[in-house]
Amino acid sequence: MTFDPDKVLAEATLKAAKLLGMEDIELASAIGIDDAHTLHDLRCGIVLVKNESETGKRCLLLIRAYKALSSLVCGNPAQMQLWLRGHNSALGAAPMEFISTEAGMTRVVSLLEGYLRFEGDIHDNAERRGR
Numbered sequence: 001m002t003f004d005p006d007k008v009l010a011e012a013t014l015k016a017a018k019l020l021g022m023e024d025i026e027l028a029s030a031i032g033i034d035d036a037h038t039l040h041d042l043r044c045g046i047v048l049v050k051n052e053s054e055t056g057k058r059c060l061l062l063i064r065a066y067k068a069l070s071s072l073v074c075g076n077p078a079q080m081q082l083w084l085r086g087h088n089s090a091l092g093a094a095p096m097e098f099i100s101t102e103a104g105m106t107r108v109v110s111l112l113e114g115y116l117r118f119e120g121d122i123h124d125n126a127e128r129r130g131r
Contacts, residue, residue: 006048006056013059014043016066021081029100031058054102061105068112072119 017027028039032055041047049056066080073079084096090111091098098104 004048006050007045009051009056009059009063010042010045010047010049012063013049016063019070019077019080020066020084021077026096026099030062030105031055032102058102058105061102061109062099064109065099065105065112068109068116072112072115 013027013031017030022030024036024039028034028036031049033039033042038047042049049059051060069080069083073083085094087093088095088111091107095108095111098108
């Protein structure tokens with residue numbers, strides 16, 4: 001059995017999108033695919049995403065967003081979906097509205113990873129105080 005990073009990337013992207021409750025059109029937009037047949041082929045394993053490609057970079061951003069959000073809500077898919085579709089004051093809109101562009105996705109990922117760093121700082125400070 002050989003390890004195929006392109007296949008792993010495609011599978012991880014599809015799993016993240018499913019758990020985030022993304023519609024096909026939202027996923028296609030998020031990863032820069034404008035053809036429904038390409039997305040279908042991706043699901044069937046006919047087309048793989050190259051890690052170095054523009055689509056690959058966007059897939060990696062989507063996975064990072066999923067991982068950070070999953071950590072923040074203890075893996076609860078319903079909470080992840082609510083967060084993505086609800087208004088976020090830091091972004092000024094629902095995060096889902098931002099993920100159709102690489103710049104928007106990067107902004108969402110930065111926000112989520114910032115929340116994780118802040119959460120980690122809170123836990124570290126509490127441990128230092130003996131709580």
